[in-house]
Amino acid sequence: MRKTKIVATMGPSCNSSETLSPLISEGVDVVRLNMSHSGYEDHKKNIATIRTVEKQLGRHVCILGDLKGPEIRTGLLREKEITLEAGHLVTLTPDEHIGDAHRIHITHPQLSEDIEMGQLVYMSDGAITLYVEDIQGHDVLCRVERGGKLGETKGLNFPGATLSLPFLMEKDYSDIKFLIEQNIDFIAASFVRTAEDLINIRKFMDDNGGEGIKVIAKIETQQAVDNLDDIVFHCDGIMVARGDLGVEIPIADVPLVQKMIIAKSNKRGIPVITATQMLDSMTYNAYPTRAEVTDVANAIIDGTDAIMLSGETAIGKYPLLTVQTMHQLAIKAETTGKLKLEMSQKETSISKATSAAGCLLASHLDAAAVITVTSTGATACRIARNRPQRPIIACSIDQKVVRQLLLVWGVHPFYIKLQEHTDQIHYESKNIALKAGFFKSGDIVVIVSGIPVGVAGSTNTIKVDRIE
Incomplete structure (x- = not known):
């Protein structure tokens, strides 16, 4: 998988x-x-x-x-697309107007205050490069270093400049x-x-x-x-x-x-x-x-x-x-040997140490999966941080947490209903993953969870089960 x-x-x-x-x-x-x-x-x-x-x-x-x-873009153009020739001068101005190859509207009124002469300006994801030669009031006069075709409302970048944009x-x-x-x-x-x-x-x-x-x-x-x-x-x-x-x-x-x-x-x-x-x-x-x-x-x-x-x-x-x-x-x-369990870093929190230990135990026992019950998704993220080679089954009573865990490496999230007792939650979690085909009868699984259940940051328990 x-x-x-x-x-x-x-x-x-x-x-x-x-x-x-x-x-x-x-x-x-x-x-x-x-x-x-x-x-x-x-x-x-x-x-x-x-x-x-x-x-x-x-x-x-x-x-x-x-x-x-917060981005700066060019304005509208008279011909929809213009060609900026290397060596030519072009003025960037906050004044509202329909632009051409000599004068182009930009959406940042304070640009002339934010940059200095010698600043490089990139347009269209770096396809076009300008060099600031002079600043006259609100206008910025630039020399085209690398030319090209420029369309309307294209992005501008000013590497190294601190822009006064919120x-x-x-x-x-x-x-x-x-x-x-x-x-x-x-x-x-x-x-x-x-x-x-x-x-x-x-x-x-x-x-x-x-x-x-x-x-x-x-x-x-x-x-x-x-x-x-x-x-x-x-x-x-x-x-x-x-x-x-x-x-x-x-x-x-x-x-x-x-x-x-x-x-x-x-x-x-x-x-x-x-x-x-x-x-x-x-x-x-x-x-x-x-x-x-x-x-x-x-x-x-x-x-x-x-x-x-x-x-x-x-x-x-x-x-x-x-x-x-x-x-x-x-x-x-993912078949490369470089994606392996890394346990060299000493863990100082109970939650992180418990999660890391669960992964190590799963590796030693050749467990079919690591199962966790999580209210916020944090436990699943801690387990994934250790990159175990077994599937991570994360069960939560929160639909949004289930969806958010879809972004986390190795995690297969499932929704479960709230149960009164820890054993019931563990049973339900195993049953869901069993039906989904993650393991079979006789396989070993490692369960990492917290007591009391549903309290964020309380990961403190490891349980080893053999699937019946």
Whole structure:
């Protein structure tokens, strides 16, 4: 069974029950909604479609809402697409107007105050490079270093600059409220810079009824990389957002930074998603490049919990084939000996030590599975942190926790009804996993749980059972 989770972005190529259902059946665990695109009515329809497919297939599906975040974009153009020639001058201005190759509107009024002469400006994900030669009032005069074609409303990056943009824009506040109303499972916060950003979004979510929704911090700036140690302690998961990250930091640094982000997320015991261009060529081609399949495999070997598809499933010609390819690549990469149980770190908390000991015991006894009963999902995450080679069966009385655990490496979550006694809960958990085919009569299972049942952070018990 595949342990690495698959995140797929919803879009025109998979926004009906007929097109989404095969993707879920073939292995998609989490569906991503990109809040940068479409309106609330479209997102409502997409969420309803996900829940319909969920019921039809009889399996849980996790929903992740990805916020637009504080970004700067170009404005409208007279010819819809222009060509910026290397060596030519172009002015970036906050003045509202229809742009051309000489003067382009940008959406940040204070840009001239935030940057200095000599600043590099990247447009269209780094395809075009400008050099700031002069600042005149609100206007920024740039020399085109690397030219190319520029369309309307394209993103701009200013590597190394500290921009006076708020972490959450008005649209983000509105989107968060909408996503809370829709009862989704995760919210991904774009352009996180510091732990304070995460504290602020958490407070806003809690104040608006979103206490049960977990926060994913997207790492896509040098500032976020510098503050990663604090960030991982204030979020519920991490996304290696390589698109903007590859523009904000030197492109040669991306592979090593990715490995570092994954390692620190693993150590913290929170799920980490590796994203952007994983199978990008399959957006229009039926076969991936050798570089892409190696990229996917290396991310899995490094320890990523999940691998994400963006345009490949949202607008691609082959969404189903792409998911099938991702599934096959993950299965193969997981056979490597590098994905092994690591017990070298001394655990100092009862919950972490109990979870680690349960994994070690399962390995020594050649148990068929590690079973946990969890109220918040934390115990399952602690177990997954140790990367046991046995399936992790996580049972919870909370449907949202069940869906959220679909993002965690190696975890197979199930919903159970609340029972009065611990033995009843253990029996029900074993019975569900037995019916699902995770083990058979005579197999040994290790159960990691807490007493009293249902109290968060009380993981303190290990039980070994032989299935009758």
